[in-house]
Amino acid sequence: MQERNIIHFISSLATRENEYLRKGIGDDCAIVRQRAGMDQLFTADMLVENVHFDTSWHDPYLLGRKTFAVNISDVAAMGGMPRFALLSIGLSAKYDKQWIDRFMEGVLSILDEYHCILIGGDTVSAEQLTFSVTMIGDVTENMAVSRSGANPGDSIYVSGVLGSAAAGLHICQTENYSIEDTLRTRWPALLKRHLDPSPRVVLGDLLRKSGYLSAMQDISDGIATDLSHICTASSVRAVIDETALPADNELSAFCSVEKQSQVAFQIRGGEDYELLFVVRNSCEDKLEEFVAGNSDVPIHKIGEIFDGEGVSMLTSSGKEINIEYQGYEHSA
Numbered sequence: 001m002q003e004r005n006i007i008h009f010i011s012s013l014a015t016r017e018n019e020y021l022r023k024g025i026g027d028d029c030a031i032v033r034q035r036a037g038m039d040q041l042f043t044a045d046m047l048v049e050n051v052h053f054d055t056s057w058h059d060p061y062l063l064g065r066k067t068f069a070v071n072i073s074d075v076a077a078m079g080g081m082p083r084f085a086l087l088s089i090g091l092s093a094k095y096d097k098q099w100i101d102r103f104m105e106g107v108l109s110i111l112d113e114y115h116c117i118l119i120g121g122d123t124v125s126a127e128q129l130t131f132s133v134t135m136i137g138d139v140t141e142n143m144a145v146s147r148s149g150a151n152p153g154d155s156i157y158v159s160g161v162l163g164s165a166a167a168g169l170h171i172c173q174t175e176n177y178s179i180e181d182t183l184r185t186r187w188p189a190l191l192k193r194h195l196d197p198s199p200r201v202v203l204g205d206l207l208r209k210s211g212y213l214s215a216m217q218d219i220s221d222g223i224a225t226d227l228s229h230i231c232t233a234s235s236v237r238a239v240i241d242e243t244a245l246p247a248d249n250e251l252s253a254f255c256s257v258e259k260q261s262q263v264a265f266q267i268r269g270g271e272d273y274e275l276l277f278v279v280r281n282s283c284e285d286k287l288e289e290f291v292a293g294n295s296d297v298p299i300h301k302i303g304e305i306f307d308g309e310g311v312s313m314l315t316s317s318g319k320e321i322n323i324e325y326q327g328y329e330h331s332a
Contacts, residue, residue, distance in 0.1 A: 011024070011025040011026060020032050020033055020034050022039060023144075023146065026147075026233070027078070027146050027147055027148075027217075027233075028043060028074040028075075028077040028078055028147075028217055028218065029041035029042055029043040029074055029075060029077075029078050029080070029137065029144075030042045030043070031078075031144055033141065036141070037140070037141050038138050038139070038140065038141055039138065039139050039140070039141050039142070039143075039144055040136060040137070040138050041074075041075050041078055041080045041135075041136065041137040041138060041139060041144065042134070042135070042136055043071050043074040043075060043134070043135050043137075044071070044132065044133065044134045044135070045070050045071055045074075045132075045133055046130065046131065046132045046133075047067055047070070047130070047131045047132075047133075048128055048129075048130050049092070049128045049129040049130065050128065053066070054172070054173075055095075055129065057172040058172075058195060059102070059195070060099050060100075060102035060103040060106065061102045061103065061105055061106040061109075062106060062195045062196045063103060063106060064102070064103040064104060064105065064106025064107040064108075064109075064110070065106040065107070065109060065110040065196055066106075066195065066196060066197060067087075067106075067107065067131050067133060068085060068107055068110050068111060068116075068133060068135075069110060069196075069197050069198070069199050069273060070133070070220070070273070071085070071133045071134075071135035072110070072114055072116070072135065072199040072201060073197075073199035073200070073218040073220065073273040074135065074218060075135055075137035075199075075201070075204075076199050076200050076201040076203070076204035076205075076218060076275065077145075077204060077216055077217045077218035077275060078137075078139060078144045078145055078146070078204070078208075078216070079139055079143065079144060079145045079204050079205060079207060079208025079209075079213075079216065080137040080138055080139035080144060080204070080205075080208075081114075081115075081137055081138060081139070081201065081205060082114050082115075082116040082135055082136075082137045082201065083116060083117070083136055083137050083138055084116065084117050084118075084119045084135075084136040085111060085116055085117070085118050085119065085133060085134065085135050085136070086118070086119060086120045086121045086133070086134040087107065087118060087121040087131065087132070087133055088121045088122040088123070088124075088131070088132040088133075089121070089122075089123045089124075089129075089130070089131055089132075090123075090124050090125070090126030090128070090129065090130035090131075090132075091123060091124070091125060091126060091129065092125075092126060092127060092128060092129045093125070095129060114199070114201055116135075139208070143208055144208075145204075145207070145208050145213050145215065145216040145277070146215065146216075146233070147215050147216070147217050147229055147230045147233040147234065148215065148230075148233040148234050149213075149214040149215045149234060149278070150214050150215040150230055150231070150234035150236050150238075150278040150305050151214055151234070151236065151280075151281070151305060152236060152305055152306050152307045153281035153304075153305065154214050154215075154278045154279060154280055154281050154304070154305040155278065155279045155281070155284050155301050155303070155304055155305070156227065156238060156240060156276070156277075156278055156279075156301070156302050156303040156304060156305065157276075157277050157278070157279055157287075157299050157300060157301050157302065158219070158223065158245075158246065158274055158275065158276050158277075158299070158300055158302055159200055159203055159274045159275045159277075159297050159298070159299050159300075160200070160246070160272070160274040160297060160298065161246045161247055161248045161251070161272075161274075162219070162223065162245055162246060162247065162265075162266040162267075162272055162274065163245075163247055163248075163251050163262060163263075163265035163266035163267075163269055163272070164189060164190050164193035164194075164247075164248050164250070164251050164265075164272070165190075165193040165194045165197060165269065165270070165271040165272050165273070166194075166222070166265040166266075166268070166269020166270060166271065166272075167187075167190045167194075167251050167254055167255070167260070167265050167269070168187070168190040168191045168192070168193050168194025168195065169194045169269070169271065170260070170265075171187060171190060171191060171194075171254075172191075172194065187250055187254055188250075189248055189250040189251075190248075190250055190251060190254060193248075193271075193272070194271065197271065197272075197273040198273070199218075199273055200218075200273070200274060200275045200297065202295070202297075203275060203291075203295055203297045204216070204275055206290075206291065206294055206295055207275065207277055207287075207291070210286075210287055210290045210291070212279050212280055212283040212286060212287040212290070213277050213278065213279060213280070213287075214234075214278045214279070214280050215230050215233075215234055215277065215278040216275060216276065216277040216278070217229060217230060217275075217276055217277075218273055218274070218275055218276070219270070219272040219273065219274045219275070219276050220270055220271060220272075220273065221270040221327040222266075222267055222268045222269050222270040222272075222326075222327025223240070223266070223267050223276055223302075223327065224267045224268050224311065224323040224324070224325065224326040224327040225268075225270075225325050225326065225327030226276050226327065227240070227276060227311050228310075228311050228324045228325045228327075230276070230278065231305075231309065231310065231311055231324075232309075234278075234305075235309070236305050236306065236307065236308070236309070237305070237306045237307060237308035237309050237310050237311070237312075238303055238304070238305055238306070238310075238311045238312070239303050239304055239306060239311075239312050239313070239314060239320070240267075240302045240303030240311070240312075240313050240314070240323075241302060241303055241313070241314050242263055242313055242314060242315050242316050243316050244300060244301065244302045244303070245263065245266045245267070245300075245302055246298070246300045246302075247262060247266060251265065267313065267323055267326070267327065268323075268326055268327045269327075270327055278305060279301075284301065287299075310322060310324045311323055311324040311325075312324075
């Protein structure tokens, strides 16, 4: 059963209402308002060994950072700021105190970086190493940016570059490289984007404050799937341009040397944790000027929103192909 079908089934059952609940299942975060002027954001993720990470190449310190980067990115995708976190661990007997100490050093380093506080959690014994993270953030009342506001005529943008994290994962999966290996030295940017991603919290807050956005989400499963989420939630169609997809020079060089498809990494690979956002019609120039004057993170227009449904890509050869939900997707 596909992940989105599981989520749809669960949300059809979880229909209870509460006076404080502003938005429930279906976006990057739930929204709860318990005090005037501020909405709280709640998000949770579970990471399972050999499904989401592999400790044979993922250093415990960097794994601790990445475990929380996933949820911090969800809060950033709503234009919010992370505040509190809970961590539950299913711990396998093969991981000793030294490993756990390094993991927690990584956890606390990224939480300190984003001024977020660990406030609780749980530990149990488990056959596979498992982490469950809950993140609580906040955003100005009624200002959270959801997936569901895109309209025909709007423009599609992404921050940073795409595909580097997926290429980094490919490098790790090709062989069990050690930190000192030549390939890691040769492709350091790709490895860093996979092992130690940086959520775009400051940029997400800036984009929200601009007032020019109609929808936003982070890129965790590749834009082919993440843009599909926006289109489904907004009841619109998207077309992106292959030639407009931004790439790090290192990714282009890697794909040339290793005979890999750069565009496949960019649209299907996932784990970029960049922001995918939709800018209201006629606001593109204003948004670009606003971001350029307040941030050093590059943003790129990659497509447009139309009437209809689905997601397609105009290839470099001029052919339009369907890419709807063709990124990474969990199954059960």
